């Protein structure tokens with residue numbers, strides 16, 4: 001009996017894997033991780049609070065009703081996202097846990113070091129010269145990140161009531177360069193007085209975090225099912241020296 005049991009314990013998973021290769025085109029690259037784009041296609045979420053330390057990111061501006069720095073908001077929101085995901089049983093890791101500066105390329109290296117089966121979600125708040133601009137948007141570049149971006153954007157807008165600027169394909173350091181699915185959320189405009197008032201509240205940042213976490217969890221449950229596929233676009237890695245590249249993303 002022991003021999004038979006051993007046979008099934010050792011060979012059954014291997015047979016299922018071979019069968020997956022024959023029927024679906026391949027096995028997942030990491031243990032416990034589903035097929036690319038399928039349910040459970042990742043097992044760890046890298047949460048990236050934008051900016052930090054000497055880099056404050058955007059600020060709300062002198063005319064704003066409350067003084068806000070992007071780096072503080074991103075860290076607070078990232079911690080809330082982490083708590084939501086951990087509560088739901090997903091593994092998480094943060095690119096920074098406190099107020100210190102991390103180079104963009106180091107964030108990319110950190111993400112890639114987590115290996116296949118990880119995804120990266122970078123959290124930002126936007127600031128522009130026009131006080132009237134408001135809303136939330138999510139950037140992606142890689143074709144395998146479109147589903148994740150779509151689900152996060154949907155839930156972020158639903159949870160907060162933010163104007164839906166949409167899911168935008170843009171070659172940024174943190175959307176183009178990692179070798180894993182990766183997206184970057186701009187959750188609100190802190191230069192818009194009404195949005196600054198909202199974002200200054202703990203309860204509102206919790207709504208933002210709930211929306212992002214719900215989008216991630218939906219992608220975990222469903223994979224890219226129901227999301228229109230987009231073609232892969234080749235482009236060289238994003239560099240700080242790129243003429244129009246935003247410096248801090």
Ligand SMILES: [Zn+2]
Nearest residue numbers: 050057124125
């Ligand atoms: Zn930013």
